[in-house]
Amino acid sequence: MGFLKGAYAIWYRELLVFFREKERVISAIITPLLWIVAFGGGLGASISVNGMNYQEYIFPGIVSMSVLFGSIFFGLYVIWDKKLDFLKEVLVAPVPRSAVFLGKMLGGMSDVIVQICALLIIGALLGFVSSLTGALLALFAGALLSMCMVSLGLIIGAKMSSPEGFNLVMSFVMWPMFLTSGALFPIENLPNYLEVVVKINPMTYGVDLMRLALLGTTNFGAGFDLAVLLGASIVFMALGSKGFEQMQLS
Amino acid sequence: MTDLKLFLRRGRALGGIPKIPFSGAAPMPHPGGYNIFKYYFVGNVSTRLLQIIPYMAFDMKTKKTSNPKPARAAAQTAQGHAPAAISISKLAKHYGKGDGMVKAVDGISLEVYKGEVFALLGPNGAGKTTTISMLCGLVGPTAGSATVAGFDVSKEPLKVRQEIGVVFQAPSVDDLLTGWENMELHALLYGMGNEGKKERIDFLLRLVELDGRKDSKIREYSGGMRKRLELVRGILHRPKILFLDEPTVGLDPQTRTHIWEYIRKLAKTENTTVVFTTHYMEEAEQFADRIAIIDHGRLVATGKPHELVDGLDGDTVLLKVNDPPAAMRIIGKNKSASGVKRLDDGKIQFTLKGSHSALPGLLRSLDKVESIEIRPATLNDVFIKFTGRQIREEEGEGGWAERAMNNR
Known part of the structure; x- marks a missing residue:
């Protein structure tokens, strides 16, 4: 009981903060729009993928990207909690660390789900979302991917002690995951030696599931995508809980 | 004459x-x-x-x-003091290994009795904050043991935490939330039921004269207001023991006096055992029933302030x-x-x-x-007697070491 109450308390706090920090919400929506309009529009003028409008092709990829970046950044936000000492208040409360982790994860997922909704609505207005069922499935795929990626972000955030590591995480985690996921081009186009990276990247399966929901095409099949994302989420959640338990404050 | x-x-x-x-x-x-x-x-x-x-x-x-002493006297046992609320035995915390090892706390043993106001006095970097962190279960001890409110801090940290309130040195209120929301969040975290919750939050906010600002974000609060909010947040769940880590550091003299008025008022109305750290001798001397002087992670002296001074x-x-x-x-x-x-x-x-x-x-x-x-004669003279130094001498250096430690 204390476990669930504790997790609920953390989740509630994350929601309050999210809706109060309007800058975060706005920037989380503007960046993907730029990708779709500027990058997709500029490049799309000269190319098409599998006979498909390029912008339409990358829309699911860009939604996935916003899930990836939003989720991992949320996880890294734990560092600010550490810096601002609010985390002490939480860690000294009679709440198991795993409950703190769960609350954080739910908070991050909620933030990202709000972002996905906004993007899907804009996508529908631009003509990239054809059906409500597709949109709902995309929302589900995004939520699942977010569960996986928030957990990963929290693992890193729990280990990091200062914001200086942000760039390292960007260079070694976020950009590689994004660029080898097939968000911007079919993964078949990547050089063969990257195949292992593509295959072990959970993001690949998130993009695949998102594309299946919105465009009806898939490389691996819904069942496999779901299994990989769920499996990765469980592993990351276990590691994240452990990371929170070991987190030390001096 | x-x-x-x-x-x-x-x-x-x-x-x-x-x-x-x-x-x-x-x-x-x-x-x-x-x-x-x-x-x-x-x-x-x-x-x-x-x-x-x-x-x-x-x-x-x-x-x-x-x-509030008369009430305490009634609770005293045959040995002349109340039963222990906290007992610490050879508690130690070391950071690092080998030559670079820092003994932040180096084998401290002491008891804090129920209902008393107890001060940990020492220069910055003496190990006061580390000791409190161990008593709250935030930092695991390297050696030794501590029992807080009847529970071992290493074995049953959650039970310990349910019984204690902590006010940290640096503000730990969430500055994007309002005063009221911070209190509500605390109530949730400590599993308080809804019954009487609103009344209690209102009562405490009134006690520290923040009821008028309860719907303002903490960002708009002054330093003194934040501290007052933290104080009442720390006792919202009716802890048996309240830990205050440097409760008045960085506040102007007037606010300090007020904060202490509030602490004494709270300790009295809630019958709470209070443990606070400070490097201001006046605070220890004026507000503590008993004092433990700590230096370089070691216990230098314990006793009632006037007893320590009279020993000079x-x-x-x-x-x-x-x-x-x-x-x-x-x-x-x-x-x-x-x-x-x-x-x-x-x-x-x-x-x-x-x-x-x-x-x-x-x-x-x-x-x-x-x-x-x-x-x-003051506690400063007591400190000089036992350590050969002024309590303030190392403040600059100690402060730096403490910051370096915080950044690890």
């Missing part, structure tokens, strides 16, 4: 009560040195005494109205007299006086044991005293 006696007794006899300096300045330390109460009598004795009287009345009043050779007395050599001979013969010497400005300085009763007699035997200056 009777008036003088009364005056001399003032500080000591009413130990544990806030001392009000005569100048009207705030009773808190200032950088230049403190606790040096200079009282000159020559020429304006009558006006000085007139100034003293209202403060004495104040002291009497405070003693009667705000000192006495107060320092400076006299200006007509005939110094003769006076020095007389003082030298006095059994309570020691360390008699003549200063460059012609004054005679000596240490006088039990000065409040010994000085009047000594003065009577002297011829024509022009001025008297008394520096009551």
Whole structure:
């Protein structure tokens, strides 16, 4: 009981903060729009993928990207909690660390789900979302991917002690995951030696599931995508809980 | 002479009560040195005494109205003190390994009794914060054990945490949330039911005069307001023990005085055991029932403030007299006086044991005293006695080491 109450308390706090920090919400929506309009529009003028409008092709990829970046950044936000000492208040409360982790994860997922909704609505207005069922499935795929990626972000955030590591995480985690996921081009186009990276990247399966929901095409099949994302989420959640338990404050 | 006696007794006899300096300045330390109460009598004795009287009345009043000791006495056991709320045994915390190892806490053993206000006093970097962190279960001890509110901190940290409230040195309120939301969040985190919750939050916010600002974001609060909010948040869930880590650091003297008023009020109304850390001797001396002096991670001394001070050779007395050599001979013969010497400005300085009763007699035997200056012995003198250093000496360095530690 204390476990669930504790997790609920953390989740509630994350929601309050999210809706109060309007800058975060706005920037989380503007960046993907730029990708779709500027990058997709500029490049799309000269190319098409599998006979498909390029912008339409990358829309699911860009939604996935916003899930990836939003989720991992949320996880890294734990560092600010550490810096601002609010985390002490939480860690000294009679709440198991795993409950703190769960609350954080739910908070991050909620933030990202709000972002996905906004993007899907804009996508529908631009003509990239054809059906409500597709949109709902995309929302589900995004939520699942977010569960996986928030957990990963929290693992890193729990280990990091200062914001200086942000760039390292960007260079070694976020950009590689994004660029080898097939968000911007079919993964078949990547050089063969990257195949292992593509295959072990959970993001690949998130993009695949998102594309299946919105465009009806898939490389691996819904069942496999779901299994990989769920499996990765469980592993990351276990590691994240452990990371929170070991987190030390001096 | 009777008036003088009364005056001399003032500080000591009413130990544990806030001392009000005569100048009207705030009773808190200032950088230049403190606790040096200079009282000159020559020429304006009558006006000085007139100034003293209202403060004495104040002291009497405070003693009667705000000192929660009678209630505590009832809870005392046959051994003369209440049962232990906290017992620490050989507690240690080491950071790093090998040559670079820092012994932040180096084997501390002590007991804090139920219902008392207990101070951990020491310079910055002495290990006070680390000790508190271990007692709250935030930092695991390297060695030793601690029992808080009946639970072992290493084995049952969650049960310990349910029974304690903690107010950290740095503000840990969420500055994007309002005062009310911070309180509500705390109630949720401590699993409080909804029944009576709203009333209790309102009551506590009123207690620290924040009820008017409860819907403002913490960002718009001043430092003192944040601290007040943290204080009441710390006791929202009715903890048995309240830990305060440097509760008044960085606050202006007026706010400090207020914060202490609140702490005493809270301790009384909630019957809470209070443990606080400080590097201000005045705070420890004025507000703690008992003190543990810590230096370099080790326990230097424990006891009631006045007992610690009384264990010293006495107060320092400076006299200006007509005939110094003769006076020095007389003082030298006095059994309570020691360390008699003549200063460059012609004054005679000596240490006088039990000065409040010994000085009047000594003065009577002297011829024509022009001025008297008394520096009551303080915890600073206790600290110097045990460590050979001023408590403040290492503040700069210690502060740096503590910051370096925080950034690990």
